[in-house]
Amino acid sequence: xxxxxxxxxxxxxxxxxxxxxxxxxxxxxxxxxxxxxxxxxxxxxxxxxxxxxxxxxxxxxxxxxxxxxxxxxxxxxxxxxxxxxxxxxxxxxxxxxxxxxxxxxxxxxxxxxxxxxxxxxxxxxxxxxxxxxxxxxxxxxxxxxxxxxxxxxxxxxxxxxxxxxxxxxxxxxxxxxxxxxxxxxxxxxxxxxxx
Amino acid sequence: xxxxxxxxxxxxxxxxxxxxxxxxxxxxxxxxxxxxxxxxxxxxxxxxxxxxxxxxxxxxxxxxxxxxxxxxxxxxxxxxxxxxxxxxxxxxxxxxxxxxxxxxxxxxxxxxxxxxxxxxxxxxxxxxxxxxxxxxxxxxxxxxxxxxxxxxx
Numbered sequence: 297x298x299x300x301x302x303x304x305x306x307x308x309x310x311x312x313x314x315x316x317x318x319x320x321x322x323x324x325x326x327x328x329x330x331x332x333x334x335x336x337x338x339x340x341x342x343x344x345x346x347x348x349x350x351x352x353x354x355x356x357x358x359x360x361x362x363x364x365x366x367x368x369x370x371x372x373x374x375x376x377x378x379x380x381x382x383x384x385x386x387x388x389x390x391x392x393x394x395x396x397x398x399x400x401x402x403x404x405x406x407x408x409x410x411x412x413x414x415x416x417x418x419x420x421x422x423x424x425x426x427x428x429x430x431x432x433x434x435x436x437x438x439x440x441x442x443x444x445x446x447x448x449x450x451x452x453x454x455x456x457x458x459x460x461x462x463x464x465x466x467x468x469x470x471x472x473x474x475x476x477x478x479x480x481x482x483x484x485x486x487x488x489x490x491x
Numbered sequence: 492x493x494x495x496x497x498x499x500x501x502x503x504x505x506x507x508x509x510x511x512x513x514x515x516x517x518x519x520x521x522x523x524x525x526x527x528x529x530x531x532x533x534x535x536x537x538x539x540x541x542x543x544x545x546x547x548x549x550x551x552x553x554x555x556x557x558x559x560x561x562x563x564x565x566x567x568x569x570x571x572x573x574x575x576x577x578x579x580x581x582x583x584x585x586x587x588x589x590x591x592x593x594x595x596x597x598x599x600x601x602x603x604x605x606x607x608x609x610x611x612x613x614x615x616x617x618x619x620x621x622x623x624x625x626x627x628x629x630x631x632x633x634x635x636x637x638x639x640x641x642x643x644x
Contacts, residue, residue: 302565302567302568302571303568305565305567305568306565306568306569306571306572308565308568309552309555309556309559309565309568309569309572310552310572312555313548313551313552313554313555313556314548314551316551316554316555317547317548317550317551318547320521320547320551321524321547324524327525328522328523328524328525329524330524330525330528330543330546330547331543332543332544332547333540333543333544334528334532334539334540334541334542334543334544335539335540336532336539336542401525401526417525419525419526419528419529420525421525449593452529
């Protein structure tokens with residue numbers, strides 16, 4: 297009986313592809329490289345009730361840095377992150393001492409980001425290293441950290457929130473509506489690599 | 492089967508079109524693996540640990556099989572691989588369509604233009620129709636290869 301060699305050829309094609317992929321990934325720069333094993337959690341889902349926000353005093357208009365410096369954004373050690381509104385984010389930004397993290401791709405970050413925000417793209421291979429470096433800075437782990445991405449159904453900020461939570465930060469606040477909302481509000485935007 | 496449908500003239504053109512589509516699609520993804528990983532993740536069909544490996548390898552399978560088809564090496568294998576891929580793509584898109592969950596196809600990589608959910612759902616239907624059309628091309632190549640082998644015996 298004549299043997300069908302096409303399955304053997306198909307395996308050959310896949311093997312060549314895997315080798316090429318491995319070489320390509322090994323040679324890729326940090327923005328293109330991926331770890332072979334993804335560290336993404338399943339779909340982030342936190343009940344809406346988890347949101348700590350709209351304490352009336354936390355709106356941008358009514359709050360001064362001194363006024364909301366109390367526990368309007370208290371640590372939440374039992375939750376990886378909570379979502380907050382654009383008003384709250386604006387208030388936190390006005391404080392000037394709150395860390396902002398941009399979870400979008402670094403190319404998108406360069407095109408425009410919240411002034412002062414650092415880039416940690418969860419889809420790029422150096423995300424975990426950047427999170428560890430942040431931890432190594434010896435920051436107050438209970439201080440608010442605002443993370444954001446593109447709003448809408450974007451989950452990158454939630455993923456980054458989980459990474460931060462797992463290294464010990466217990467006050468991660470996800471800017472639910474993300475950068476599009478920030479731009480719509482006409483707040484400070486910066487372009488380029490620098491925060 | 493009508494021999495016109497498996498004629499060498501038509502087969503050569505179908506192979507070229509299939510190979511070109513898959514090579515272009517694969518290269519687009521190879522240029523930005525994290526972006527493609529993101530698209531795969533958005534389908535919510537795979538465990539997170541498997542997303543990256545697929546994003547790294549799948550585009551290269553498309554390119555290598557496309558090149559094989561283009562130069563006429565292991566044509567049946569390349570066509571079968573494309574057939575399997577297209578069926579998987581159709582199933583993945585259909586599941587999310589049934590879920591009412593709009594996703595970007597991620598078929599060709601490259602920069603994404605922001606779209607509304609309605610636009611995405613419409614694009615998903617178009618992508619399914621396109622993939623089904625491409626399955627017909629795959630079927631043509633397989634039938635032509637089979638016919639050639641029969642004639643050689």
